[in-house]
Amino acid sequence: MSTNCRRRLIRDFKRLSTDPPGGISGSPCPDNIMLWNAVIFGPADTPFEDGTFKLMLTFDESYPNKPPTVKFLSRMFHPNVYANGELCLDILQNRWSPTYDVAAILTSIQSLLHDPNPNSPANAEAAQLYRENMKEYVRRVRATVEDSWLDPDEQVAMEQDSAGQA
């Protein structure tokens, strides 16, 4: 069994806990170091301000030579986030480097929040509103900010409730 990846993840966790970049937090699941939960706080002075967006990172043994799979658990409205929570971010795909660690990944995602790339849209509606109707874009994002304060399970329950009422 290769433990290189696990050793690196322990170092990533150490760095994240001793010298945490502002507005992000993350830790491995207690029973599985290959599975991490993370939270990105919406950056101030952006529509995402005050949001607590949860993510899950899944590593395999090829880390850090391959990037982890990163997925938002919180519902997002962002030009580069797919409906299933997966992201379109170059450093997690063709511009990955093994020198990146968990802190670097989360910091990049945080900066993607206030600096979307409308040229590679994962959510066409969000990309269009971002380009053409900023007011409506901000309104839709603010709705996800409020959702983000709930537990992802609670969110699902609420969506089922409102679907049942409709």
Place this chain on the structure above:
Amino acid sequence: MEMEEKEKDNETTRPSNARLEVCDQRVKIKKWHAIAQWRWDTGNNDPEDDGEGDVCGICRVPFEGCCPSCKMPGDDCPLIWGECTHVFHMHCLLQWIGTASSKQQCPMDRRPWVTAERKVD
């Protein structure tokens, strides 16, 4: 390579014990213990600047340690320098270069990786 001597056991000799050839010698070295310290020449003269010394950017283990695949630091787990001046544990870099997604690029600057003969200043 840096060498230093440590742990000299000194003993002050009493005048009555002083022999002719050591009559002006105040201390007599009973034994000494040599300690050698080595360090890769990575061009960083201030290895304490981040408290942990210089680390390999890929595995984050200090250069003086070994890559995660090896057990012993030293010549069996050497460093590798690129023409771009970046340096890594050789095993870490070769593993990355061996993946298709690396496109044979340096992990630091994405320039095509060209191994240098030795450290590039």
